[in-house]
Amino acid sequence: METISKSWQVMAMVTIKDVAKEAGVGVGTASRALTGRGAVHPDTKAKVDAAAKKLGFVPNQLARNFKMRATMCVAIIIPTVFHPFFAKIVHYCELELFKLGYRLIVVNSQDDVGKETQMLNMIRQQRVDGIIFITHYEHDDIDPNLPIVSIDRHVGSGFPYVTSNNYAASREAVKSLIDSGAKKIGCVCGATAVISGTRHRYEAYTDLMNEYGRPVWLLKPLFKHGQEMEVMREYFRQHPETDALFTGSDMLASAAYHVARERGMRVPEDLQIIGYDGVLDAWETHPKLTTVRQDVPKMAHAVVELLMNRIHGEEAPPRVEIPAALVKGETTR
Amino acid sequence: METISKSWQVMAMVTIKDVAKEAGVGVGTASRALTGRGAVHPDTKAKVDAAAKKLGFVPNQLARNFKMRATMCVAIIIPTVFHPFFAKIVHYCELELFKLGYRLIVVNSQDDVGKETQMLNMIRQQRVDGIIFITHYEHDDIDPNLPIVSIDRHVGSGFPYVTSNNYAASREAVKSLIDSGAKKIGCVCGATAVISGTRHRYEAYTDLMNEYGRPVWLLKPLFKHGQEMEVMREYFRQHPETDALFTGSDMLASAAYHVARERGMRVPEDLQIIGYDGVLDAWETHPKLTTVRQDVPKMAHAVVELLMNRIHGEEAPPRVEIPAALVKGETTR
DNA sequence: CTGAAAGCGCTTACAG
């Protein structure tokens, strides 16, 4: 570690000791008065507060953190924040956490399992109070006592997680395609190494196809953000006669729209598309995607609540489900 | 502050004192050996390292932070991370910072000047080592010694910032519209309260219109993310005969496309559109926008470098310009 | 309700 300029540490050099002296009390009393923990006579508190104000006292959070063994920081590990779904998650988690006095540290794992492990370690050394961990991989070597929670994809050792009603919502989506008269329905859904709620999306599709005696045209590619177009091109190479498509994410759906155009297919006339997530609408993209919209604000609220339970050692449900709903856009009839 | 479970603090209860004892040296020596600062005999270092490994020693970062008066954390204040431009900035800043051993705390100000101030204070109390502050507002009460840097919009008191060549790039964009034969060229560009580089975007437009003796159809609305459609509807209410439009952001450009469709205009036949930022391409949106693409990875690199200069008290340029370039898409002829 | 004291786990002059 190099020497660093202590620009704003310098200006805050008035300590609780100074406040105590100014107020004519002991540091312990000053501390109790300032933090509000422990009984203090109102008059004393008033004196201390006045002294603190007069001196412009700013408590040294670093000392507090050290003493209290807490940082009031939570980290979120995601593949990348430059993805609308994760950006939305991060946005709402940050809001929730801020209300509770916590800061959110964002870490992009770039969907790399090695980096995830490395980051998990770095973050633990930094002693954040909790972690929201969103991964596509298996991590069964993580201490199950750690205050970790997840969204959608549940990490190995059974950490609590928040998810949407993937199966039911996906079923509704695919059913709507059937009802619209679509004959050749396909599905593209990212594969995940972990047992993830997202698998229920294609399972709903598969079940429904079987129930209706339709062929199952399912592609479950392992891909990273940015490769959606290639994935969809591959799908259409396999099943060019598809007339309706259900995808595991809006990004895939959007790519499907583009590939359809490349192939001269009209949407929704020749090809209907339904995505999942419901995060592109805020970006004024075209066409308005028909999609299964997850309630990200509620999910963020729930995941933060779950994390707080773990941090404070309270009982927490292993799983919270937030309903998602099909939203009609311009890519279906 | 409530009691918190100390789940992973507990497991890391082996301190440097234990390591020193195990290695048969003083704590000071152990510290020097472990951190690599200060001379230590190779043999001693080996002993200490072995002891640390044997005991599974994990240095307590909180104690270090406290002692060193540094957190190895940088905060970024942005209107919202749920916006492609800011998300991209955050993504690349985080990557750069991570390489340097820093973590990035993300704070959404929601474009609220009051919240920005509040957050600035909270963040300072948390004693982050530096701040990347992106705002639309004036904050002239900030201590100029603080390690703050900015992107595009330079905050009040003359903090260093990174920007693109707004004027030249915008000029090129508008010029290309003129050259394409467009007759009625308009411009919509978000207003900002601060002296911001973004103003050069519409200034380039205005200058060019004047040079060519064209009318200036400029709208500079004050709006927040999510209101782009209303903004564009208002513009077209004022200038329905527009046949080419330059906007200050991709989000506005995208909204322009939608409003054009509402009005039955074909793009690019009836209306050409050029945006700014170049961040939507990664999202597979349609149509591929013609836009002035900023080099966000380079900008992030530069802004982090600028910040490190400030943190380490080194000389830093007041301003770094990263070239942006017009990228042809499907919304121009 | 209050003060004096101990201690959190490190790093860093300071002598040797």
Place this chain on the structure above:
DNA sequence: CTGAAAGCGCTTACAG
């Protein structure tokens, strides 16, 4: 090159 000691700024039992 090394050890003993001081100290970073708080909080929290512990006696009063």
